[in-house]
Amino acid sequence: MEAIVTRKLTKYYGKNRGIEDLDLSVEDGGFFGFIGPNGAGKSTTIRSLLGLITPTSGSAEVFGKDILTEKTAILAETGYLPSEALFYSGMRVRDALKLSADLRKKDCAKEAAQLCERLKLDPARKIDELSFGNRKKVGIVCALQSRPRLLILDEPTGGLDPLIQHEFFEILRERNEEGATVFLSSHVLSEIRRYCRRAAVIREGRVIACDSVEALSRTSVRRVSVRGRVDLDGLDGLKDVVHAGDAVNFLYSGEMKPLLDRLAAGEIADLNVSEPDLEEIFLHYYQKEEA
Amino acid sequence: MTIVKHELRQGRTAFLIWTGAISLLLAICIFLFPEMKSQMDTVSEMFASMGSFTAAFGMDRLNFGTLTGYYAIECGNVLGLGGAFYAALCAVEILSKEEKARTADFLLTHPVSRVRIVSEKLLSVFLRIAAMNLVIYLVSAGSMLAIGESVPWKQMSLLHLAYFLLQLEIAGVCFGLSAFLRRGSVGIGLGVAALMYFMNLIANITKSAEFLKYFTPFGFCDGATIVEDGRIDGAILAAGLALGALGILAAYLKYPKKDIA
Numbered sequence: 327m328e329a330i331v332t333r334k335l336t337k338y339y340g341k342n343r344g345i346e347d348l349d350l351s352v353e354d355g356g357f358f359g360f361i362g363p364n365g366a367g368k369s370t371t372i373r374s375l376l377g378l379i380t381p382t383s384g385s386a387e388v389f390g391k392d393i394l395t396e397k398t399a400i401l402a403e404t405g406y407l408p409s410e411a412l413f414y415s416g417m418r419v420r421d422a423l424k425l426s427a428d429l430r431k432k433d434c435a436k437e438a439a440q441l442c443e444r445l446k447l448d449p450a451r452k453i454d455e456l457s458f459g460n461r462k463k464v465g466i467v468c469a470l471q472s473r474p475r476l477l478i479l480d481e482p483t484g485g486l487d488p489l490i491q492h493e494f495f496e497i498l499r500e501r502n503e504e505g506a507t508v509f510l511s512s513h514v515l516s517e518i519r520r521y522c523r524r525a526a527v528i529r530e531g532r533v534i535a536c537d538s539v540e541a542l543s544r545t546s547v548r549r550v551s552v553r554g555r556v557d558l559d560g561l562d563g564l565k566d567v568v569h570a571g572d573a574v575n576f577l578y579s580g581e582m583k584p585l586l587d588r589l590a591a592g593e594i595a596d597l598n599v600s601e602p603d604l605e606e607i608f609l610h611y612y613q614k615e616e617a
Numbered sequence: 618m619t620i621v622k623h624e625l626r627q628g629r630t631a632f633l634i635w636t637g638a639i640s641l642l643l644a645i646c647i648f649l650f651p652e653m654k655s656q657m658d659t660v661s662e663m664f665a666s667m668g669s670f671t672a673a674f675g676m677d678r679l680n681f682g683t684l685t686g687y688y689a690i691e692c693g694n695v696l697g698l699g700g701a702f703y704a705a706l707c708a709v710e711i712l713s714k715e716e717k718a719r720t721a722d723f724l725l726t727h728p729v730s731r732v733r734i735v736s737e738k739l740l741s742v743f744l745r746i747a748a749m750n751l752v753i754y755l756v757s758a759g760s761m762l763a764i765g766e767s768v769p770w771k772q773m774s775l776l777h778l779a780y781f782l783l784q785l786e787i788a789g790v791c792f793g794l795s796a797f798l799r800r801g802s803v804g805i806g807l808g809v810a811a812l813m814y815f816m817n818l819i820a821n822i823t824k825s826a827e828f829l830k831y832f833t834p835f836g837f838c839d840g841a842t843i844v845e846d847g848r849i850d851g852a853i854l855a856a857g858l859a860l861g862a863l864g865i866l867a868a869y870l871k872y873p874k875k876d877i878a
Contacts, residue, residue, distance in 0.1 A: 373877070376726050378721070378722070378877040379876040379877065380876060397730070398729070401726060401728040401729075406722075408722040408723075408726075412722070412723065414627060414718070414720055415718070425623055426727065430727060
């Protein structure tokens with residue numbers, strides 16, 4: 327069974343596009359990355375899945391349950407971490423965690439204590455006095471303490487220091503190994519590359535690529551660094567050209583022969599041709615779509 | 618009942634402040650009564666010379682020299698206005714505050730249906746208003762006993778019941794508005810309560826505006842009718858409760874389908 331399936335899911339805010347004909351499939355037990363810049367439609371997709379907004383058209387299911395008619399059953403199996411975790415004023419951390427557990431009709435005290443310890447979160451602190459990062463930790467514990475079957479995490483690491491980020495992903499990895507599905511929305515591509523097995527790239531409300539992270543990273547585009555003198559004028563397939571002293575660095579998506587001809591005609595002191603990293607591929611997807 | 622408990626805890630400070638302030642003001646009014654009674658001639662003359670305002674506040678038909686008459690007018694001003702404002706504030710913020718403070722992402726992503734959220738929040742508003750009225754009722758009765766007067770249980774109970782129903786009507790209307798609002802709800806709530814209060818004053822001043830009584834709960838809280846006739850005007854009460862029920866119905870229809878953007 328798929329954990330998440332959307333079929334032509336569309337949401338318009340008045341005349342403004344949120345998402346359009348969005349088709350997405352996330353396998354049960356998967357660790358899925360959802361990549362896109364601000365305003366691409368990541369949060370709209372997540373908010374539709376959680377029932378916070380009603381789609382304009384299309385349909386979606388979570389664990390085979392319809393997001394419109396079986397909302398409460400879906401939420402019972404889902405832990406959600408919003409990009410900005412906000413809580414009621416005047417509450418202490420332990421009160422917020424207890425309220426969250428009570429709303430789920432579960433006793434999560436033991437699990438919450440363990441998570442607080444691992445994330446170095448003091449349950450006695452007042453939430454109003456916490457930094458952005460520490461409030462995020464409260465949100466993480468709220469999302470994880472009931473050991474949900476699906477975790478939907480919207481920009482989860484903003485504000486967390488590197489050590490806590492590492493611990494957080496370690497917890498996610500453990501949960502994923504135990505069978506939980508992780509749906510991670512982010513524009514920090516290194517996180518997606520390191521932890522996700524599959525990912526979708528969303529642009530202007532539509533999924534423009536969805537595959538394994540390995541397959542998404544596989545591309546004919548190469549990062550080329552040349553030290554020396556070479557004439558690249560008029561060469562097709564050049565992008566992101568940066569000159570620094572006697573070196574030039576660029577992304578190349580054209581035929582290899584014309585590039586090699588130009589390099590052979592020049593005076594090259596050093597040459598490096600490598601696969602671009604995921605950040606560059608991400609840009610490549612966007613530029614390809616724009617072209 | 619998790620949300621009810623949570624809401625009662627969240628509204629604790631406001632409850633204590635409003636209940637304390639209204640109780641204290643009513644107690645002060647009652648403690649002033651013996652002095653007012655001794656100066657009744659001057660006081661009656663003063664109130665009689667206020668023209669339209671005498672009618673606006675119902676002082677043309679009430680005897681200011683008796684505890685019931687005096688209490689009906691003071692109760693109308695203090696409990697009527699104070700209670701209306703508190704009820705409006707409680708109700709108008711109860712749903713909209715989740716979006717204003719952006720806590721909706723927390724509450725609405727837990728496995729609780731929106732209908733249940735509406736119901737529990739409505740119950741919490743009702744409980745707060747009921748508790749406030751109970752405290753005020755007991756403080757008022759205690760104050761009357763403290764100044765050596767016998768408590769006019771029937772008239773006083775009817776007066777307090779009328780003001781409790783007034784608050785429920787305003788709460789119902791504001792609860793409905795709360796489902797539609799995202800921010801700026803406090804001003805709207807106070808505005809609704811003030812508008813209803815002034816509608817009644819206008820209805821009292823001129824015959825041609827008497828129909829306004831059907832659109833404001835202050836219409837069925839007329840102290841003279843309650844104290845002198847020993848009853849609440851049924852037609853105005855029915856219209857008022859229908860208006861409050863309409864507000865609650867609007868909340869149940871709107872909130873479960875509302876987009877939390």
